[in-house]
Amino acid sequence: MSIVNHELYKVFYWAAKTGSLSQAAKALYLTQPSVSHAIKQLEESLGITLFYRNSKGVALTQEGAVLYSYIEKSHILISIAEKKMTELKNLDSGELKIGGSESLFKHYLLPFLEEFHQQYPGIGLSLIHGTTPEIISYLKEGRVDLGVVRMPITDPQLEVREGIQLQDCFVAGAHYADLKNKVITLEMLLEYPIILFSRNSRARMGITELFHGYGYELKPEIEVGSVGLLIECAQKGLGISYVTREFVSKELEDGSLFEIQLDVQLPPSQVGIMIMRNMPLSRAANQFIERIK
Amino acid sequence: MSIVNHELYKVFYWAAKTGSLSQAAKALYLTQPSVSHAIKQLEESLGITLFYRNSKGVALTQEGAVLYSYIEKSHILISIAEKKMTELKNLDSGELKIGGSESLFKHYLLPFLEEFHQQYPGIGLSLIHGTTPEIISYLKEGRVDLGVVRMPITDPQLEVREGIQLQDCFVAGAHYADLKNKVITLEMLLEYPIILFSRNSRARMGITELFHGYGYELKPEIEVGSVGLLIECAQKGLGISYVTREFVSKELEDGSLFEIQLDVQLPPSQVGIMIMRNMPLSRAANQFIERIK
């Protein structure tokens, strides 16, 4: 192990670079005797004379020049590191990795991401798609800084903040126009082909459970893999899709889809922003979460 | 300029490398609280959290990992530098550059060089030929560590130690066998073709001056560029060579040359070992000079 105080190398670097102990002292905001003392200490620690001194300043000895060739590189690395740290601190560089579903990115996070990117263009953005359990494991592995998923999340290692509240609903296209402006029951709804999200999404589990609670079994006619397809299938008249209302606001507005009015209240769902408990956030992630609030 | 005490990076390096403040403390021969304090200090200086802590130890944050990528390289460089310094100190590596004439290397320094190289095989040897003024300028430029030339040397920037004493003399080969065992005068000598070293060597200047002191002018019939040729020419009977007796001991012994006995005493010449005054010697050079004494 090194016996030498690394701080002495910093002094050595400046003394060698400037060829003057006085100059080095200036650069280091020290006095000349301090630098003189530091160099002597370094020389004694190494057992080698590093400089020869004359009335004009100092010059490296052969051995000192060898040392300098290493210390210079080392010092430059540290300088770069410190510059990089300042950038990271000022959010001039860095990376923000977010886990979530495509639809949440598209319909919920996008405006925040846009604003964030505009303010901190140096920060790279990584959006990683996955199911809720996948995202949780990404979080634990450190592959994402934060996750955006549907509540509730119960993992004790995670800290969850509530985000926006969403409302799921059933929508249909022109083919089922006769259902428009009618209030229908769950039982009636089951007569129609239902289109659900294929994966074990929280939304699907919720609605299945709701039907179960009323004694019915919800079996989809069609299962699709994305919110985009849910919308498209409903528009084409293939059935009635269960979607998040906020994600089809455009289609509801232009009339290509309409919402089925039910006699029961469908449960709202909360978006949660997950981070690891007891793990400091990156500055970028921290700043981003502040924005969302 | 860096605000951070570089010693803190050493602590950071070990903490990051071992993933534990306690382990780092052990490696640094410190206590755990000291390391904890140092890391906190570093984090505050940079304004960035570098580790997250848990009951198992510490782990780098994103930003900490960035810092580590630089500090690790920097630290490795310093380690190599310190290893190299130890080598230089122990004379396991380094270089010894000596300036001198070919003949002095061959007939005077060779045995010392041999012994030195045997004891310190890690030290590279550089023998640089040149005239006395050339060697002096090499010394001043730092291109050689020490010079070995004929005395006297009067340069005030140089420090000269006396080496071996040499005796110049005139020698001839079989062709001038009639001069053998005769004592002859300078005037008589001038009747014969004289062979001198061509360059402005100290030896030639000395003998020319000696003749001048007696009222004669010494003009060589032949001028040659090396001691080897001086010997060869004399052996071939081309004339009488002025050489250093110690450099022709082999030829004097095997009878291919004999020394001309003069009625005046030729001045001896001293070998001097020159080093720069007020400039520390490299450890290798220092050690070598100790050997010569």
Next chain:
DNA sequence: GATTGACTATAGACACGGTCTATATCTCCT
């Protein structure tokens, strides 16, 4: 659900040493 062990954080005290001022010394230059 106590208990134990391994780890880090905090508090407070002490002493070492890093830094300063003042001064000496040296060399070069005018």
Next chain:
DNA sequence: AGGAGATATAGACCGTGTCTATAGTCAATC
């Protein structure tokens, strides 16, 4: 000879790096 500018040395002081002691936290184990 004197001045400018460089390094070396001496000695004093203050800061801070380091220690001991203790608390707090988490995880595993019985």
